[in-house]
Amino acid sequence: MIPLLNKSYVLNHPATGVSGSHFAFPEKVLQFGTGVLLRGLVDYLIDKANKQGIFEGRVVIVKSTPGAVSEFTDQDNLYTTHIKGIAGGKLVNSSLINASISRVLQSNAEWQEVLKTVHQSTLQIIISNTTEVGIQYVEENILQGVPASYPGKLLAVLWERFQHFKGAAGTGMVIVPTELVVNNGQLLREIIGQLATFNQLPAAFMTWLDTENHFCNSLVDRIVPGKPHNLAELEEKAGYTDKLWIDVEPFLLWAIEGNEQVKSILSFHQADPRMLITPSITPYREQKLRILNGSHTVSVPLAYLSGLNTVHECMEDPYMKAFFQTVVLKEILPTIADIGPQVAAFAQDVLDRFANPFIAHKLLSITFQESSKMNARNVQTFCRYYAGQQQLPAKMCLGFAAMLLFLKPVKQETGKYYGKRGEEWYVINDDNAAVFAAYWEQVTLTDETTIGAMVAGICSNTRLWEEDLSKLPGFTAAVTTHLLGMLQQGVTAYTAGYSKV
Incomplete structure (x- = not known):
């Protein structure tokens, strides 16, 4: 019987490129969305940097859609990224095991755990891909229960961060939406401000939101088809089963508007020149x-x-x-x-x-x-x-x-x-x-x-x-x-x- 991809498997197979140290890295990224684009682009770049000794941080994911997260937990959040396509006129067909994800939290069932993630000083980055519809203003009380919208969840998380660190300097976040909306960071910031006003959050928080946080416009481009039709055949060849396997094309582009501070915090960009941090995208x-x-x-x-x-x-x-x-x-x-x-x-x-x-x-x-x-x-x-x-x-x-x-x-x-x-x-x-x-x-x-x-x-x-x-x-x-x-x-x-x- 072919074994399941998990921590035990990779530690017993050094050729996978995943070592025990990869599981010990602190959580540095809060990611809203379990979708294949984030796993095939953002998490791919973080894993690549970790394996080069650059970023040395992991991703905690918030799953906002219904359903359990057992597919992730059963595999210790490991999954295969299979790169297939044409690059430089030549056929590319290679695979790697991604070890960048530390936990996956179901927002409705584990909302308090989601809020606690931002108590970590090492966690400085928030990434999202909630589809274009996700960046919409929904008038809701973010202090009672689990907010329904992504901006509502994000505001609740930022309010929790502000309260925990008492609004201290240097405790803000770099927030990078990847939804395919023009000026997505700017739009998200405007909605957060509008929602904070509706929730009557204090002026000190509004000041902290402006001075300590960076909402970055970004542009992502990579085709991630997801699971291949011949997965059983690929698993047989790989020597393990993987319910989270994804196929990706060789090409990728992630352009982010940001200054030198953003560039320093998003240090994993150093692992791949196709991730660009620039004053204008x-x-x-x-x-x-x-x-x-x-x-x-x-x-x-x-x-x-x-x-x-x-x-x-x-x-x-x-x-x-x-x-x-x-x-x-x-x-x-x-x-x-x-x-x-x-x-x-x-x-x-x-x-x-x-x-x-x-x-x-x-x-x-x-x-x-x-x-x-x-x-x-x-x-x-x-x-x-x-x-x-x-x-x-x-x-x-x-x-x-x-x-x-x-x-x-x-x-x-x-x-x-x-x-x-x-x-x-x-x-x-x-x-x-x-x-x-x-x-x-x-x-x-x-x-x-x-x-x-x-x-x-x-x-x-x-x-x-x-x-x-x-x-x-x-x-x-x-x-x-x-x-x-x-x-x-x-x-x-x-x-x-x-x-x-």
Whole structure:
């Protein structure tokens, strides 16, 4: 029988890289959330630093969702991180055992224990990932029972810290939310202040909150699929069973806004240059939005209408692989301000991530809210490219036309619009679906005049786009040509014959 991964197992197997000293490190981090992103990114970096003798601290986790924590306790909070994918153009397939977690506390059942964690002077860091919905203001009394919201729990913890140390200097916390919300640290601080006022907490606490604590904006990026489908096979090879096993891609980025004091407290950043502590994370948010998200948005409708179903399939298809490469490296990258080695490396990393054979990223899921994503991620890229090059980004223009074709409804049922690829129906999950349906109703499919009028109307619609794209020289004409060609010849035939793209 294969043994369970636990403390006894690793101490009897030195090759795991986990020693007795790793279990003796003090608790330095309070983490809200047991999810795979935190375990695959934050806890991965802490474990990496511990094994390099840098941070030497452990993580106590608060589980706010219902259910027991026995999966963690049964394994002494150990779990496998399996890194699979492409990095530097080469296949990566390696695994490690993470020993960074000391305890997992269930918030409803063990709330007093959660509060006691911040009595430790060594504990100076609070991390969270409670989904975007988690950072919301909920008017509640945080002094009676267990607060329902994450900000409520956080305020209760900070109030407990303040009372225990009597508001002394140097007793504040570095608080880093990882929820995918712009300016997440700033937003969380505003909610905490509002909630503290509602709870009538004293002025001394409000001063301590401002002067002793750091709420840091942060940006995280790593795909963590979680448990693999072939877990039994992997456990057989590893020699132990692991209910907490997670797969992660090789790439990671964690950018945090902070000063030198924050950098000193988050010393585990020294273990990996991909964890960045900087005065502003705006450039990193910009590069992710434009290069990674933008290339997805402008390429995926074309790929899907060409008969492909996942991002990896795109990178196996010669035409779409070349399309992605040109969009990323030649059309989007030149529009990023202050291109340096880090940004260029990020662009190459993006292409490696797209080529990861272990992640089946479905194209249809990426098309969710396609038009609003096109506006947020690519409209400025079109404008910047033209301003810098005095010409249009050819492949992105084709991608924009493919988006219009993807948003062409063929039928409407139960309030939903459907498009069609061959004999397959797909739901158009876009809040602007009705707007595009109204444009398409005015069109004769093979008539250049009506197609051109529709494209001109869409491009000039500043309710859809933050810029009037019809004013971009040649844009409307290029999109019209592509759209008419795909309608007349079919997507695959048109792209194969369009030599200039």
